[in-house]
Amino acid sequence: MTIQKTGRIDSWGPKIFLGSAAGDIASACLTAPDKSLPFPGQTRAILGVIDDLLSQMGSGSEGLIHAQLWLADMAQWPEFVPIWNEWVGEGTPPGLSVVQMAASRRDSLLEIRVWAARPHV
Numbered sequence: 001m002t003i004q005k006t007g008r009i010d011s012w013g014p015k016i017f018l019g020s021a022a023g024d025i026a027s028a029c030l031t032a033p034d035k036s037l038p039f040p041g042q043t044r045a046i047l048g049v050i051d052d053l054l055s056q057m058g059s060g061s062e063g064l065i066h067a068q069l070w071l072a073d074m075a076q077w078p079e080f081v082p083i084w085n086e087w088v089g090e091g092t093p094p095g096l097s098v099v100q101m102a103a104s105r106r107d108s109l110l111e112i113r114v115w116a117a118r119p120h121v
Helices: 039-056 074-088
Strands: 003-009 016-022 025-031 064-071 095-100 110-117
Touching: 003 025, 003 039, 016 039, 025 039, 039 074, 039 110, 064 074, 074 095
Parallel strands: 064 095
Antiparallel strands: 003 016, 016 025, 025 110, 064 110
16 A cells, blocks of 8 residues: 655654545644744644645545544634634534643644545545
């Protein structure tokens, strides 16, 4: 089985890829590229990168199976909901689990991981 990787990061910390795909499943996980943004900006930036990564791997938000959200502060959950709902649209939203985190970088307000189907593989 071929594993596709995209979004290589090796400029600081551990060397990672933000997106990976194998068979008919793609996954992406990241924090905001610009940590200086407020919570809504970090959220939108992450979702934008996820769109790009999934596209590179032959998927998209319409193929979402499940998402996991880590929040540095659960009080920001109400801010997340409308941004998320706009992003997933009116189709069939994925499962979503939400937990509070202690981020490895204190400037990360959230982290999102998604799993999506790759229907054209």
